[in-house]
Amino acid sequence: MSDIETSTVSEEGFTSTSQVGEFELTIDALGEDGPDPNSVLVADYASCFLPAFRVGGRQTGNDDLGRVQIDAEATLDDDDDLTSISFDIHVEADVDDDTLADIVERAEGICHVHSALREGLHADVTAHGDAF
Structure with missing residues (x-):
C-alpha cells in the first residue's frame, strides 16, 4: 500500500x-x-524547508520566530536541468548567526524534500534574523 x-x-x-x-x-x-516543473520543485522544496526551519527553531528554544520568508533562486544548465538552488531566509525574530546556523542544520535534517534530492542539489542556505 x-x-x-x-x-x-x-x-x-x-x-x-x-x-x-x-x-x-x-x-x-x-x-x-x-x-514549469522546475519552478514547482523549487517552491515545493522551500515550502517543505520553511516548517522544518520552524521546528528547528523550537528545538533550539526559539519558539516564536515571527514571520519567516524564504526567497529561493535556482540555476539551470543548457538542458534546463536544475544545477543549483539557494535559499535566502528572512526571520522576523532577532536571532544571532550561530543560532540561525544551528536552526538551518536542524531543518536540513527534518525537511523531507531536502532528504529526497541528490546531495549536489541541496539548497545553499543563508538566514537573516531581525529581518522585518
Whole structure:
C-alpha cells in the first residue's frame, strides 16, 4: 500500500493537471498555463524547508520566530536541468548567526524534500534574523 497517490493528466500540449488528494495543481512545461516543473520543485522544496526551519527553531528554544520568508533562486544548465538552488531566509525574530546556523542544520535534517534530492542539489542556505 502506498503512502502518497497522485494522478496527472495531459489532454494535449505540455500542460498537465495533477490531482493530489483533494487539491488540483496545473503545471506547464512551457510556463504559460502554470508554473514549469522546475519552478514547482523549487517552491515545493522551500515550502517543505520553511516548517522544518520552524521546528528547528523550537528545538533550539526559539519558539516564536515571527514571520519567516524564504526567497529561493535556482540555476539551470543548457538542458534546463536544475544545477543549483539557494535559499535566502528572512526571520522576523532577532536571532544571532550561530543560532540561525544551528536552526538551518536542524531543518536540513527534518525537511523531507531536502532528504529526497541528490546531495549536489541541496539548497545553499543563508538566514537573516531581525529581518522585518
